[in-house]
Amino acid sequence: MDIFGDLLMGLSIAITPINLLYLLVGAMVGMVVGVIPGFGPSAGLAILLPVTFGMDPTGAIMMLAAIYYGAMYGGTITSILLNTPGESATVASTFDGYPLAKKGRAGPALVMQAVASFVGGTVGVILITILAPMFAQVSRSFGPPEYFLLAMMGMLTLVVMIGNHWKLGLISALIGFALGTVGVDLESGQGRYTFGSAELIGGIYFIPIAIGLFGLGELFYSFYVGMHRSGSGGIVQYDKEAEFWPSAHDWLSTRMTMVRGSILGFVVGVIPGAGATIASLMAYSTERSMSKTPEKFGTGEMAGLVAPETANNAASSGAMIPLLTLGIPGSASTAVLLAAFMLWGLRPGPLFMEQNPELAWGLIASMYLGNMILLAVSIFAIPLFVQIIKVPYRLLGPVIVVICALGTFSVHASFIETYLMFAAGIVGFFMRLYGFSPAALVLALVLGPLAEEALRQTLTISRGSGMIFLERPASRWIIAVTIMLVIVLPLMSRFGKSAGEAEKAGT
């Protein structure tokens, strides 16, 4: 079947009343998750994953994916109106988004960010539609050595992007690998670190750890930094009637910015471990360096808002490619999505799109619709999200604790897992406080068993020789790309951050 045929089949699955409802709910929840500062898509996905258990798998995956990319839309609203990014991928949007709002152009900034997000997200989905089948085709030739190297590529990229705290990031990843070894070893049948407990035979369950680290850990940290004390008093007011829509100049001056941001964001998103934050920073710095008036960046330049917005949404789409075609998540959010797939007995990988065409193409088709819904919601429901921003964190905090606890319990009706979630929350708080990386831990917890199995198979095939990694052409390519990314990505990210900081200092 050709791509258009597959896509039409996917649309026929996505366009049912119930799936459209799930998509709308996912989009709205994603926006809300994005709007709450300190509460990113990983936390939202982990907490809401148990809520989807009663649903049909296709509808549930569509809803979870909508939460994931919807958070990118919502996160920018606080960047523009409050100068506080809703989540890390929208940090770059504060550089010019907030100055625009301060200049009285909050309305056009909000509309342009919605349009830029839509363009980035849609271009990303178009590229997924074209490229995912090709990626799946290529990855069929991959064996255990390549899978091990890809898992390492994701981990290394994530760790080097942490910057100065790379050692702590690496320790976090190793702790995740260590937790992933708990349970029965599938090759030998021997129990590892179970200490006679029946609860640990199946291993440490991913969901309580993810909910604890991202939900409770982030919440405790937000209280530590005093987010519950700072109100929404600094929120910039905007006029809903006059001066709300962007001018013709805004549209015309940013049309190529959207194209560049989308393509750059998608490419970065495909790289395991790089993600939307890096993509948005890189897009900002690229746009600034290409601009004829770089001195205007940081003072309320529309291109400075549009570039990171298109890039972070395109990156979130791009990150679906390694997830769907290799079964390798590139970020904590896609790791939670992978866990969702696995909960329904689905294992993404090279044959996933061939063996589960309804789900795979239904998901891709739903992303087109989801982006349209999000565009409409982002523009016309802004007052609703402004009201959500105004809800004090001291009221949201206890409610988040309740949802985390009851959500965790509902998965397996297990008090042990609920207590594990609370423990992970406290550990997550200290990790966040002292520069460790909860995201690296969660990613390693998911990738660990895969990496261990692949490494053991590789060394069995090669009779213990590590040279196998250099003998296979595909492995050599992956090693070369990894080395390049480990060198280039931190430099580009630093360039993007320093560009933003320089602009902020200048204002």
Add this chain to the structure above:
Amino acid sequence: MRIAFLLAVLAGGVFYTYVAFVDLNFLTRTGRLGPGFFPRNVGVLIVLLTIWALVDALRAGRQDQPDAGRWRDVIVLIGLALCFAVALRLFGGFVATVIYLAVTLSVLNRGKFVQNALLSILVPTAVYLLFDRVLNASMPPGLINILPI
């Protein structure tokens, strides 16, 4: 505190590595890589890197002076969350949530009695309806059943 946390990580790493070397075989009987291969490598790396990070932290000195005000709020929130975990087992999901929200909001949102009371009833009711009725997911049962839900 940073050093204490790193020491806790180091202790965990040393224990993990000890078990990997003592209890888990490096090779299986057939000569293939055994269940201890991966944990030994991971454990040794955790110990070495944590020692390195610890040395860095000791060299940097006590830069992180604890801020009592910041810690008080987060310790109260963590303490109340842990009490909620215990209350879930004792009183079940609905009642424990009502008690937890009533106590926590009276601490965090002082003086707003009506708002706190309303939230303490409405949120658990909404969560109960969502989980128990709409999603058919189980709410934690309590050892002491005050309400028949």
